[in-house]
Amino acid sequence: MRSRLTRTTFSVPRVTGTTSLLMKNIPAIRVIVENEGKTFTPINTPQQIINFYYDPKKTTEKYYFCLNHQPYYFDRCSEPFFESKFCIYCSSYGYWPTFTLVKVEQCTNYKPINIFLNFLESNKITFDCIGNEFLLVLKANTDECRDFRATLARILQEKIVLFESDVIDKFGNDIQSQQDAKKIYEENEYVYVESEPPIPTSCIELKINGRYGVDMSMKTIVQKPTDTIAKVINNLFTKLYTMKPKIFDKNSKPSDFVLKVRGSNEFLIPYNNDKIEYILSDFDYIRKCVRLNQNIDVVLFNRKNMYQYMFDKEKILFVKQFNTFVGNDYWNKLQKNTNDLSQRVAQIQFSIQIISIENIKYLKTIKKEDKKETISITSFRAYFVLSLHYGIRCLEKEKYTNVFQVNDGKLILKEPFNVSFETLLSSLPKETKMTISLYMTELPVGISINEINKKDICLATINCKLVDHHKYFMKGLFKVGMWERTEPNPIMMCCENTSPETCKLHYCVIEFDKPIKMDTFIGTEEEMNVPINTSQKLEVSDTKRFKEAVEADPLTVLSQENCRLLWKYRYLVEKTKPGSLARLVSAVDFTQQSEVLELHRLLNKWPLLEPTHALELLDFRFPDEQVRLFALKCLDAMKDYELVNFLPQLVQALKFELHHQSNLAYFLLRRALRNKNIIGHQFFWFLKAEMHDNRVTERYGVLLEAFLNGCEDYRTELYNEVTFQNQLVVIANKVKQLETKEEQKQLLKDSLAKLKYPEEMSLPLDSRFRIKKPIPNTGNVFSSKKKPLMLVLENVDPLGDNIMVIQKVGDDLRQDVLTLQMLQLMNNIWKSAGLDLRMLPYHCTATGNEIGMLELVQDSETYGKIIADEGGQGTLRVCKEDLLTKWLKKQCSRKESKVTFEQAVENFTYSCAGYCVATYILGVGDRHSDNVMIRRDGRFFHIDFGHFLGHFKSKFGVKRERTPFKFTQHFAHVMGGKGSTQFGIFEDLCLRAFAYIEYMRDTFMFDKKDDEAKEAFRQLIYECLEAKSQTLNDMIHDFVHYK
Secondary structure (H helix, E strand, O other), rough: OOOOOOOOOOOOOOOHHHHHHHHHHHOEEEEEEEEEEEOOOOOOOOOHHHHHHOOOOOOOOOOOEEEEOOOEOOOOOOOHHHHHHHHHHHHHHHOOOOEEEHHHOOOOOOOOOOOOHHHHHOOOOHHHOOHHHHHHHHHHHOHHHHHHHHHHHHHHHHHHHHHHHHHHHHOOOHHHHHOOHEEEEEEHHHEEEOOOOOOOOOOOOOOEEEEOOOEEEEEEEEEOEEEEEEEEHHHHHHHHHHHHHHHHOOOOOOHEEEEEOOOOOOOOOOEOOOOOEEEHEEEHHHHHHHHHOOOOOEEEEEHHOOOEEEEEHHHHHHHHHHHHHHHOHHHHHOOOOOOOOHHHHHHEEEEEEEEEEEEEOOEEEEOOOOEEEEEEOOOEEEEEEEEEEEOOEOOOEEEEOOOOOEOOOOEEEEEEEEEEEEEEEEHOOOOOEEEEEEEEEEOOOOOOOOOOOOOOOOOOOOEOEEEEOOOOOOOOEEEOOOOOOOOOOOOOOOOOOOOOOOOOEEEEEEEOOOOEOOOOOOHHHHHOOOOOOOOOOOHHHHHHHHHHHHHOOOOOOOOHHHHHHHHHHHHHHHHHHHHHHHHHOOOOOOOOOHHHHHHHHHHHHHHOOOOOHHHHHHHOOOOOHHHHHHHHHOOOOOOHHHHHHHHHHHHHHHHHHHHHHHHHHHHHHHHHOOHHHHHHHHHHHHHHHHOOOOHHHHHHHHHHHHHHHOOOOOOHHHHHHHHHHHHHHHHHHHHHHOOOHHHHHHHHHHHHOOOOOEEEEEEEOEEEEEEEEEEOOOEOOOOOOOOEEEEEEEEEEOOOOOOOEEEEOOOOHHHHHHHHHHHHHHHHHHHHOOOOOOOOOOOEEEEOOOOEEEEEEEEEEEEHHHHHHHHOOOHHHOOOOHHHHHHHHHHOOOOOOOHHHHHHHHHHHHHHHHHHHHOOOOOOOOOOOOOOEEEEOOOOOOOOOOOOOOOEEEEEOOOOOOOOOOOOOOOOOOOHOOOOOOOOOOHHHHHHHHOOOOOOOOOOOOOHHHHHHHHHHHHHHHHHHHHHHHHHHHHHHHHHHHO
C-alpha cells in the first residue's frame, strides 16, 4: 500500500458552472482503507482514488471500488462521483455511504453498484408515504439526522435477523421450496380484545349466526361466553358441513379456519401469541354485541386468506443489505475522539457570548381608513434575556443584557455581550436547555435590566441544547433561526426556525482544549452498587405532611419544604407508596450528583408501576433519561389493546425528548412493528399528521421512514391510504372553487368516478374498515364553510354495510382527535363502573395539515336541522319545546325502527347525561345547534370539537357559550319536562357520572365535599335549562342556515 503522504497526479476535469452546481449537492466521498478514513471531493473518479492508494506502476494487483461491508462495486470507474447515479440518489435522499477497496479476486460474488441502486429506487414508496417535507430535511444531511437513521436501521436489522431465525427454526432451511410455509400469517394483528367491559355474569348463552361459502349459507349456534374459539369453530364447521358439505374443499378441517366479524376486518382466532386459548367473552366484538343487544354475525374464514407476509429469501437479503448500508457506523467509530475530558472536573461557570442578530423586526398592526394594516418596524431598542431550565425548573435567576439599539433589523456588536451563569459546568444536567429571548423596550440604550417590564414585547425566542446526542458539551460558534412572536417557554423543542425570513442569532459558547463528556450524573459501576438503607421509620411529627406530599395529585406543585421531606423519606416512599414515584422525582435536585445517583439506584429496585402512573414520568417535567427509561419498562408490560389508548400522548411525548435518539422513540418503533395493524397503523397517522410542522419534520420523518421500511408488505396498505387521501384533497380544493351546491356535487361524483383504485384498501380512520371504491353516483358536499365531502364507500365484505365517511380539508382535526379520545376515556371509566351512558365517540383521524377523515354516524340528524324541519316557518320556531319529541316519535313509528319511543327516550336520557358531564369537564365550546346530533334510536352526541378546555368562540365581541354545557328546553321536553320521573333519572345519571371522574382539580370542585359537588352540578343543569342565551344562539343559527 502507498504511503498517505505520496501524491498521485490526477487527471482533473475542468470545473464548469454545471459541474460546480452538481458537486454542491454531493457530499465528500468517504473511503476507509486499513482502518483509516479519508475524504475526497466528488470531482474525483473511483479509479483515481484506487490509484491514490495503489500506484498501478508499482503493483500488479487489481482493486474494485466498493461499498463498505457490502458486495457491490463501481463498474464505471472513470465516471466522476458527481455524475454517478448512485451518488446523486444518495445525496437526494440523505444517505452518506462509506467505501473501501477490495481485491478483484475477492469480489467473485460482488455485483455492480447499479443493482443496489435499483433496490434503493424501489424503496421510493417509503418517501411517497411520508411526503416532500421530509425530502427537504434529508437534503440538509445533519449529523443528528444521519445518526438517528443509522440507529433505527440497526434496530430493524435486529428485527429481520430474529424474524428469519424464527422462520427457519419453524420450517427449516428448505423453506423456499415449501409453498405454504412461505406464507407467514400475522393473525394476532387483527384481534381486538378486552377494551370493552366484561360480559355480565347473568349472560349464560350467546346466539351466533355463522356463514360460509359463495352463497353464504347460514347456521345459528348457541354457545357459552366461556367457550373457546376452537370449540365454536368446530361446532360451526360441523353444522355447516352437515348442512352443505359441497361448499367446503375435500380436505377442509376446522383448524383451517378462524372467525371473521361480518363487515369488518376483525377476527376471532383460537390462540394468542403465547399459545393461550381465547374464549368468546375475551373479544370486544362479542362484548359490544351483548352490551347493545345486537346480533352476533360471523363468517368462517380460511386463515390462508388472512393478511400474510410472503417469506422471500432474496428480498430479505436486500433488506438486510439496506439496513447495513443505512446503519453503517464504521466511519463514526474511526472518528471517535478518546481524548476527552470528564464533566466532573470542569469546575468553571457556564458562559456564552452573544455576537449579533440580523433580520429582526417588529410587526405592528395599525388601523388605516377603517382597515387593519401591518407595518414592519426594524429600528428600536431591545435587550436579551437568558435562562437555564431543567424541565420546567429554572436552575438560577434569569440573566439580562443591557439595552441596545437595533438599526435596520441588525445588531452588530464590536464587543460581544458576555453572559455568565453561576451554575458550574460540572453540575449542569445533560438535559438542560438554554432559553434566549429578545425583548423590545422603550428604555434608553445602555441601561441595565433586572426584570421584564410589562410593556416590553417579546420579539423572538429559541431554546438551545447544551449537550449533543453523543453526550458531549456543545461549544463554539452557533447561528440559529429564532421563533418570532413567540414567548419564552421551557417546554418548547430545542430546534431552530429554518424559515429564510426569520431572524438569525449568532452566539458563542466557551471553548475548551478537549471535548467534555457530560458524565457527572452517569454512575460508575462502583457508584451504582452503593448499598441502599431500607430500614427507615417515619417520625411522628412528619406523618401528616408526608401523607399530604406523597398523595398529592399530579397537578399539585410541591413546596420546597415538602420536597425535602419526601427526599428524606425516599426509602419509605418505595416501600409504602411506589405509585408516588413522580412526586419523589419532583423532589430531587438534579444539579446535585449525590441525589441523582441515589435516585438512579432506587430506580433499579423500584417495583414496576401501573401504566397510568408511569405515563406521567414521560411528561416534560421529567427529562432525566433513567426516569424516562423506567417509565417505558412499566409501559412495555401493556398489551397492544391497552397501549393503543395512550398512543396519542406517547407520540406527543416525543417532543419532550431533547434529542431525536431516545428510548421512547425506540420503544414506539418496536411496538408499532410488533403489531402493525393495531399499533403501527395509528402510529403512522399520528406522525404523518404533523409532518408539516418543521419543528418535528426531521424527528417524525426518520421514525416514519424506519417504520415503513420495517413493516414489509404492510407498507403498500399505508401507501394506498395516503394516495387516496391525496386524491380527496385535490377534489375537495376544486369543489371549494364552485359556487352552487349542484356544481359541487357533480364535480365530486365525476372526480370519484375517474380515480383508479386498488382491488381493496383500508382507511386511515380504522384499519378494520376495508373498501373497494366509492359507490357510483353517491356522495355529497356539506354546506358548511370548509365544504366537507361525504363519501359512500363499498365494503369489501359483501355482507357488510357500506362505509360512510366525511373528508375534511381546511380544519385541524388534531384537537377533535384529542377530545374524542378524552370522551372515550371517560366512557370507559363509566362503563367499567357499570354505568353505560350509550355514548358515540365516533372515529376521527387527522391525516395532514388541516386534513382528516371522520366516521359518519348513520341514521342521525343535526339538532338544528330537526328544529328547522319540524318547526315550520318563522324565526320563533326554535321556541317550540316539543319539536324534538315529535321528530323522535316519527322515527320510532317507522317500520324499520328497531326501538320503541320509550326505548329511544331512555337512550336519549342516558347519552344526554353523558355528554353534558363530559363536555362540561372538557370545556367544549362552539356548541350551536348543528354540532349536536341525535340518532333515530334516540342516542344524542356532539360533533366538531374545535374549541375546548374553555376556549370559547365569540361573535361580534359576545361570548357565544354562556352556559356550562348544551342542555335546552327541547331536551327536557323529550324526558317529560322538569319534575318528571325521566328527568329525575337524567339528574341522577349526571351526578353519578360526575362523581366517577376524579382526576382534575378546579373544574371538579375538589374543594367541595361529595354531596356539595353533586348539588353544585345539579344547579348547573338548571342554569342551562333556564338560560335564554342558548335559545337566542340557536335562533340566530337557525335564521342564518335554515331561513
